[in-house]
Amino acid sequence: MPTEPTVIRRADYTPPDYRVDRIDLHVDIRDGETIVTATLAVVGNPDRAANAPLVLDGQDQTLIYLKMDGEDVPPCRYVVQPERMVVEEVPDRALLEIRTRIHPEKNTALEGLYKSGSMYCTQCEAEGFRRIAYFIDRPDNMALFTTTIEADKASCPVLLSNGNPVGEGDLPDGRHWAKWEDPFRKPAYLFALVAGQLAPVKDSFVTASGRTVDLRIYVEPGNEDKCGHAMESLKKSMRWDEEVFGLEYDLDIFMIVAVGDFNMGAMENKGLNVFNAKYVLAKPDTATDTDYQLIEGIIAHEYFHNWTGNRVTCRDWFQLSLKEGLTVFRDQEFSADMNARSVKRIQDVRGLRAAQFPEDAGPMAHPVRPDSYIEINNFYTATVYEKGAEVVRMYHTLLGAEGFRKGMDLYFQRHDGQAVTCEDFCVAMEDANGVDLTQFRRWYEQAGTPHVTARGHYDAAAKTYTLTIEQTVPPTPGQPEKQPALLPMAMGLVGSVSKADLPLQLDGENAAQGTDRVLRVTETRQSFTFVGVEEAPIPSLFRGFSAPVKLEAGYSADDLTFLMANDSDEFNRWEAGQALARRLMLDMVAARSAGREMAVADSFVDAFRRVLTDEGVDPAFRAQALALPSEGDLGESMATIDVDGIHAAREHLRRVLAERLKPEMTTIYHAMAVRGVQLDGPAIGKRALRNLLLGYLAGLDADGLALAEAQFQSAQVMTDSVAALVCLGDSTDAAGDRALAAFHERWRGNALVMDKWFSIQAMSKRPDTLSRVKALMGDPAFSLKNPNKVRSLLGAFAAGNPTGFHAADGAGYRFIADQVIALDSMNPQVASRLFSPFARWRRFDAARQALLKAEIERVLAAPGLSKDVYEIASKSLAG
Template sequence: MDRLDGQTLPQTEPALIRREDYTPPDYRVDRIDLHVDIRDGGTIVTSRLVVTGNPDRAANAPLVLDGQDQELIYLKMDGEDVPPCRYVVQPECMVIEEVPDRAVLEIRTRIHPEKNTALEGLYKSGSMYCTQCEAEGFRRIAYFIDRPDNMALFTTTIEADKASCPVLLSNGNPVGEGELPEGRHWAKWEDPFRKPAYLFALVAGDLVPVKDSFVTASGRKVDLRIYVEKGNEDKCDHAMVSLKKSMRWDEEVFGLEYDLDIFMIVAVSDFNMGAMENKGLNVFNAKYVLAKPDTATDTDYQLIEGIIAHEYFHNWTGNRVTCRDWFQLSLKEGLTVFRDQEFSADMNARSVKRIQDVRGLRAAQFPEDAGPMAHPVRPDSYIEINNFYTATVYEKGAEVVRMYHTLLGAEGFRKGMDLYFQRHDGQAVTCEDFCVAMEDANGADLTQFRRWYEQAGTPQVTAQGRYDATAKTYTLTIDQTTPPTPGQPVKQPVLMPMAMGLVGSVSKSDLPLQLEGENAPQGTDRVLRVTEARQVFT
């Protein structure tokens, strides 16, 4: 790398990022104390980073901090100014040389939320300041190792004008607030759980809270807050009920209890995403929160219930256990879509919900799998990460998780989930780690099942049944094939669970099923493990 002594280098073409090239970061940020001073004409961000080196890093490896659209005011290391000869600022990062195994950096920058038209990082919408940091938005707020496998402890202090921004919110629990001169005030938030920077959130504006509370299974009281613009307070009842249902369901079905003292939702009318699961501070587009019987349809109510649940469920599947890299996106999104589908099925009519989900899959994901943009649930490369948020990663990813559930049964799936959290709470992991947890918890071999993560395309399955009245046997022949997709001309058979049952033509009752080689019938519903291009079951 050419050194320009603190100057800015010209921007280069975006690089192709490949999953096989993953390496751990040379340094990690263990803790960040963030101070955000919001002012008209420029917001001053001061961050104190506790940085430790990776023992396996190359000798003399520099510290690379991601950062975009920031004006550097100063850089200090262990209390001393860093001379310009030891760092260089590029359009997308800052590179610092001669960083010891442990160092405390203090970095002050100026950003302009009111000019942030990318709507990533901290931006101003109307009179409100809001953030969107997934996937790589935090680097527009402060210099940081902005990748999901860098999980840090965050403390955030916000300063702003009290008249225009009376509400100051961030992740975690509130630990302090106070008045400042010139009509300004401050609030401090501390998140006791490590998280990657994409889960950071900050909201400052003129909002009003709708309040409630929830008592967890262990007896802790959690304050619940839905912040809305004035005049919308009467439209939050359904969202609050949905939140409390989600919290109770996650305890009862998966044994997962909420972990902070407060859970907050902010409804923003012009939020650029649908919703975002920031730790303890979910930010929603208002249409997925606000509803009244005289203006909302039944579908609106169901959609709000499902999306509230989805973002809340991320607290464990995505936040407490997150992704090692963005190739593992379906680890959190596919799993959480499956969980919100199951929640909605339990809250409403299960069969109707399943039909709705399959219709959505056929309408959006099947064409994607059959087109020029077909990609596996766990893709192998990307240039622009924001193009990764696809029906394949989300909806097909949820169907892959559902197949675990079908193969292992509800009890076996819960055992796998329990082991997954036991092993990986507080870690950034992979789809492989999830698969291994399912295997180890159930003594199963899911080697072939892994092809679902590797292969693109929709398998085409035909089934032909034949009843032998003389032998009183039923033979089911199943064929599977997957058409070629771009970059994958040859496909291998996948492990596919297929549930089946037989109904007597006279009795109209479910018949007991005994597969060839078994000594006795084993129930009336069986899950067949289809593993070959053609497989015959008798």
Template sequence: MTEQRTAIQRLDYTPPAFLIDRVDLTFELEETHTRVLSRLVLKRNPAHPTADAPLVLNGEELSLESIKVDGRQLTPGEYELGDVTLTIPNLPAEAILEIANTINPLSNTTLSGLYVSSGNFFTQCEAEGFRRITYYLDRPDVMAKFTTTIVADKTRYPVLLGNGNRVGQGNLDKNRHWVKWVDPFKKPSYLFALVAGKLVVLADRHTTASGKTVNVEVWVEPGEQDKCHHALASAKAAMKWDEERFGLEYDLDTYMIVAVSDFNMGAMENKGLNIFNTKYVLAKPETATDVDFDGIEAVVGHEYFHNWTGNRVTCRDWFQLSLKEGLTVFRDQEFSSDIGSRAVQRISNVRVLRERQFPEDAGPQAHPIRPDSYLEINNFYTATVYEKGSEVVRMYQTLLGREGFRKGMDLYFKRHDGQAVTCDDFANAMQDANQFDLTQFKRWYSQAGTPQLTVEGVFDQAAQTFALTVRQSAPATPGQPEKLPYHIPFAVGLLDQNGSELKLTLQGEDAAEAATSRVLHVREAEQTFVFTGISSKPVPSLLRDFSAPVKLDYPYTDDELVFLIAHDTDPFARWEAGNTYLVRLLLQLYRAGDTPKAPEQLVAAFARLLTQDRLDPALVALMLELPSENYLFEAINDVDPARLHAVHHGLTQSLARELRSQLFAAYQKQHTGVPYRYSAEEAGRRSLQNVCLSYLAELDEPMMAELLSNQYRRADNMTDRLAALKALIQRDGAETWLDDFATMWQDDALVMDKWFALQALSDRPGTLSRVQKLMEHPAFAITNPNKVRSLIGAFCHSNLVAFHAADGYGYAFAADRVLQLDKLNPQIAARMAACFNRWTRLEPGRRALMKAELERIAREPGLSSDTFEIVSKALQAGQ
């Protein structure tokens, strides 16, 4: 690639030349010709280095009508209109700027700015969508008070919603009406929101700890109200939790959630008016799985928690994105842990981190949680910023304790409420509130890559000591060939040969204060920690609760791992022992090339799990699942995906044969037949039931075919029905079952998304042809991100064997779709292009085929910055 584009650098940050005290907006809504009137109360920013700098406003896809300064109309010679900017020189120190412009929401397929979906108006302004609405200083460190008046046809758009509190409404001529909204809190433009259309509401009230009554409203299209009860309950639960855990109350009269089917993201935290993808609002047992219910609970919590961590205190610039996102992901994970199973939540979060973020850290898109540069900010809404960012926040709590973390949060809000700040401001609040030196810890913000801990244990019988030597290292990443040591909280425990936990006393400490689990502070490239009073050789339990986002290497024997599976009291460490054993086994089988056979040791361990009553069924389900093929992919150089899939599938079949009776007994025990109820306990029971079912489905027996058919036919919920269908479509007669499901749910868009994904993920021959044919299905639309993700995304990102077919047709299909989407919605195109990130890990034949498709995308004239950045970095990884 020879094309060069200018990257934005974090260290080039300059304060804005002007600040905006107040914004008055008026929208005259029409699908193809919306008129926007803005009135900005401006003043020069004394922090800007140039005293007479011009005002440079951002604007894209806008038609300018007029500009006034302090009531005087400007002539074209008094301003400069560029493709993406409006420059006005010679403004006084204080001024009132009035701008009129028009936009075409109906043609806006980017779904950024103001657009039309199903005949209704919606906005999405993060990160830089407000500039597609009107000319503005579209950056997060410009915070203003917004007043919004919406004018529209009363019949077509009876509901008009905006940020803040509704202060007025009325009727106009020509069947029009208006509503005025005032947001009393300063906010950046990315938090602006507007919704207008034919919507209905499910409403309730929440009384805060201080006695204030808040209206809680969920707005959806007519006919969807019966699917909103879980989202409404989740919002109220989140409000209560935030008051109890962090002392944070809601600050407006009404909290609104609005669901839209065309949306680039999961949801958006606009102040008081959160706009959600329907996927994270609409749910009832017949149409949504337990995973969907969990997701709604987490995402509703996440967006609500942004009211303080993101809205009341926002980020100074987009390089600080993890300041709000990493912190808020941590908060939603804690919320989910407190109302559900903490152990299951923690393991699930770590699995997501390892399967999505670890590959990102090891690939061409590697970047710190606070990046140093970007071409397109939309490309930094990544697993690193979100999931790794949340792990960095969690480490504060691990280092400081829950009470210390709360003290730091309190100081953070006290110092910065109403401000746009940086990651350093958050770290300083934690440090100052606890008098704890976090200087070295801040390297987590600036260094990319996943640190590796290599640990050795030495038992000294004579001295009755056990020494743990910890060596840390970090791989080279793009632009960062060498790394400095991190400050890593390393949680450990020691188990004796009977499985009892030992009290841990470090050399030189008072044994009276010993605990059975403790956090070691790893700060050097190599450190040794010596535990005293150890009378027999222990088995170490390491990285408990996944205390840091690192890779761990300890020379466990298989016997020691099986021992930890049986005895470790830390749920994560117990699961991790099993996961480590399984990864080791699968990689050995891959390298050997033999027909997989489950070792007796593994069969015995799984049999014990299936027959134990004292363990949480959800935890047992997680321990029975094999590491995913995508996770194993990262551990193999010159990987052959077809061979990896064969090994993974072969071990699954072997376990099913060896454990048939135990799996069937556990399935029958969990498959109680009681009416569906969503709760953490019941969801855990169903997860174990359906993991057992997935193994049993590998047995080519008439009895198992009948078992699957019965569960599909008799299920009163989507969790059980979909689990059965997933197995049925791998057998003969798949089309019959798929047709039956589609006939049943053809009018439900979200259920049809599941139908698309099931087929895209199938490992049956001909999957690519079916995916191509499904693109012509009436329920599919290339302009809808949910459809793209469920069909194209599922195939390209998650179907290891079909996407990586040796003929390269999967790669050509993906490249065609990236180019097609780039002309419609560059954000979604860039996310699809990320399926090429791992091309250098493939065996030479596939590697060459994938590189050729990357080069084809790169040569496309007019490629968006979004896609160009992903593709160019991927190609650079092979140089």
């Protein structure tokens, strides 16, 4: 591990000196080793420097031979380095044949070709293909791939790769082969190969133009009955993309493979999507409602990549949000159309605030399009994905659905089959709509979350309302000074008497422009004056979270209570309730710190009661509205995070609400019961509300705990079983241990369900949680080599248990740092993600800062540290 690994900078981009026009790949899989023969048709860049060598990326493979145009290349003309091969004297056009030996069985990094159980599979994004064959492994090298796979027929009867199948046959010694051809150019990161004992679940889809596409989901034998939801989600995605964006699938076959060992959620390889099994397999008794929704959304996400990522891809990895932010936006819109739109928006914003806002405020802050990186795997971040999706959503908000569609059409028309940049996308939107988005591009350039303050003044005599907006973006590493961004602010004015949205007419306009409109905030300080305002209004700003900002609007508690009850925008109704709860709990934290009693205002309890008992409101929305801001959310509102104070205040408020509203909560809990196995929207909403109330009641007294135990014993769907087990797992009562033991006994043979069991215990509020987590590492169902197990136990503890991880004695820090060091030699990508919570060490009190910093320094000093973890550790200390 070098002391200072190479920093890759966007400003240094240059096209490659050569490109691979096509590659014929022969992969001979045998026990203990795999022989890969890659035949590359290489073409020189006319603009390359004289005598420029051909540089091929390659890692963890042994060269057997190298030939050029049929002749052996003498050793004096090439050199093999740890991460590349350099070949001299390569003509403008050449045919290279490179044979290498790799060992998938030993590949614990799960990048390139590796073995998961009895199955061989690949993960090549971002730079995994170089572990399979020597190649120009960068997104702007788009080549035509033909892949021939050879393996033992008994152990690997299924042989899959990208594109369409073009041949297969038997070989001597019980072996066989299959050949696949992808007619579309692609970068190497989209290559995929799977070989093993797999059972197909088959269906078909008829496209808008009348073509029939063969659909297949491959799973381990015995899991065929868990694929129905994934298949239906795929077909819905295909139809939605045709109807909303006019995008039709382009191959004869679309395949999904469910894999048990996978670093990510899924991968959009052309025509052959490789998925983490947890995002494919589902039955009501093994998967929760959340699992079902995630499967639907992730299936859609990877399918939508066929156009936004595959047909049009990234020029370089700095443009990652070009495909990921755009495709996250598309899957969010799909899920909103399939389910309750306002609830989906709330869920997405919760996720953004939980992961991306802290990232923007920490040492790893970076723009949506980063300027530099050491290890690209560290930039698969909430900023690139979720904030990137918000940037795309702002295009949609500014241009409208029709204008956005025009921009998308032009984008594909211009760039189909190309590797392009974020600017290319922006220019397509500009040209299609005749607008100038120069200022908007700052969203790609500046890190940090804009802070917006809003103040209004109503002139009753003139019947005008003036709204003044100020925006600032805090300094972030490397960017001390920021320019104002273009903020699309969807807004309305709610009459304080009529309780209805008022007509919106800006000074200078001839007539009102409706009751809901989008204002363009472009200056550091900007005022808007509305005329003809007949009554004093309460402003409803950034409706639908129309820009990813932190808003301080000067609302009183009465204003927030009013908006909770009367805002026509459901997102802002939820937002008002969250702001009210957040303000109350932060006051309670301050009171506790000062030695005063933590008081809960009657007005808050009354407001909570009104939402709880409002039968005219959808249960799914009520479940969101009644869920208090998380401990992480509260911490983001404090200059120094008071771990213990936040936990104490939130638990106290939960108890007070349960005490004062126990009769109403109990009645509604029983009223929300769903009979039998129902998976439709109304049933999901009822379960969400019912299980939220169970959490309040079970934390209160023995009656609530008895409700949880009864629900656990009678649950017909996993959603209800897990919700009850969470309540019981938080308790030190013997009922909790009984339930955990019973769950383990029933599901110990199901890897995905056991992940839930691990997570529930890792996030438990019990005081002995750390010792239990340590013990669980010895459970036969746990393996440090499996990313799902690491995330479900260690990741859940580090990121999902604030009081456990941030225990005042530093034991949580030491434990997780130990696991990071152990993991780093096996799977650096998973190790760096586990280490991420340490990056924000400066946000805590002095004692915790010292403990966190010591662990970061200890990890940084570990011998042989990977680039992945080094980057997180070094930037954390520097930031």
